[in-house]
Amino acid sequence: xxxxxxxxxxxxxxxxxxxxxxxxxxxxxxxxxxxxxxxxxxxxxxxxxxxxxxxxxxxxxxxxxxxxxxxxxxxxxxxxxxxxxxxxxxxxxxxxxxxxxxxxxxxxxxxxxxxxxxxxxxxxxxxxxxxxxxxxxxxxxxxxxxxxxxxxxxxxxx
Numbered sequence: 001x002x003x004x005x006x007x008x009x010x011x012x013x014x015x016x017x018x019x020x021x022x023x024x025x026x027x028x029x030x031x032x033x034x035x036x037x038x039x040x041x042x043x044x045x046x047x048x049x050x051x052x053x054x055x056x057x058x059x060x061x062x063x064x065x066x067x068x069x070x071x072x073x074x075x076x077x078x079x080x081x082x083x084x085x086x087x088x089x090x091x092x093x094x095x096x097x098x099x100x101x102x103x104x105x106x107x108x109x110x111x112x113x114x115x116x117x118x119x120x121x122x123x124x125x126x127x128x129x130x131x132x133x134x135x136x137x138x139x140x141x142x143x144x145x146x147x148x149x150x151x152x153x154x155x156x157x158x
Contacts, residue, residue, distance in 0.1 A: 001092045002050040003061075005100075009038045012046045015060055015138055020079045024114070028138045045101065048078070049089045058085055063103065066097040071097075075120065090124025098153045107150040111137045118147055127151045 006012065013036065016022060022033050030036070045063040046128045050056075059077030066072055077086045098104050108127060121127040127149035135143040 001088055002053065003089075003093065003096050003100075005019070006046050006048050006060075007040075007150045009040055009046075011048070012062075013038045014058065015057070015076055015078065018076075018078060021076045025067075025074070025076065028141065045071075047093075047096075049085075051085045058089070061089075063097070063101070063106075065103075066104060066107070068143065070107060071101070071103040073106050073108050073125075075117070086120070087124050091121055094125050094151060096136070102154040105150060106152075107148070109133060109146040109148055111134075111139065112145040112147050113139070121149050125151065 016025065016038065017033050017036055019033070022030075022036065043065050045061075047061045047063070049060060051058055055150040056086045057078075058081040059075070062076070063071045064074070075090070077089075094106065097106060106125075106127065108121050110121060112118075112132070118129075122129070129149050130150065131145055131148040133146040133148055136146050137144045
């Protein structure tokens with residue numbers, strides 16, 4: 001598994017604007033896919049996932065710093081990616097994040113109806129639920145709760 005930070009915003013947009021991904025990632029207030037623009041702020045980390053050397057990109061992780069040490073994570077894998085690859089990437093990403101960034105707390109807010117994403121965050125990435133943001137996400141005209149999850153970088157052994 002290879003991870004690579006990228007500023008190739010065209011490629012990032014290509015992945016995120018994939019109809020199978022875009023329809024699931026936004027709420028009712030997301031722009032039409034034709035008007036979607038990738039946020040190019042330099043603090044954001046877009047990290048491409050390559051299953052092995054020479055493979056095509058399978059997806060990406062997006063990390064949005066909430067502050068210097070707490071980052072919100074988002075995951076986007078292309079539909080053709082085998083589940084074993086997404087699982088392996090999820091398991092490898094958190095240690096990679098601790099080793100390659102100043103992040104010490106990774107958080108996610110996932111709509112409660114997206115059970116597959118919650119399961120992935122918990123089982124593959126090790127995030128634990130720590131709360132619920134009630135009626136905070138609107139999809140198809142209905143308000144949904146968001147499950148709040150997180151994981152902290154382990155303290156060094158003494």
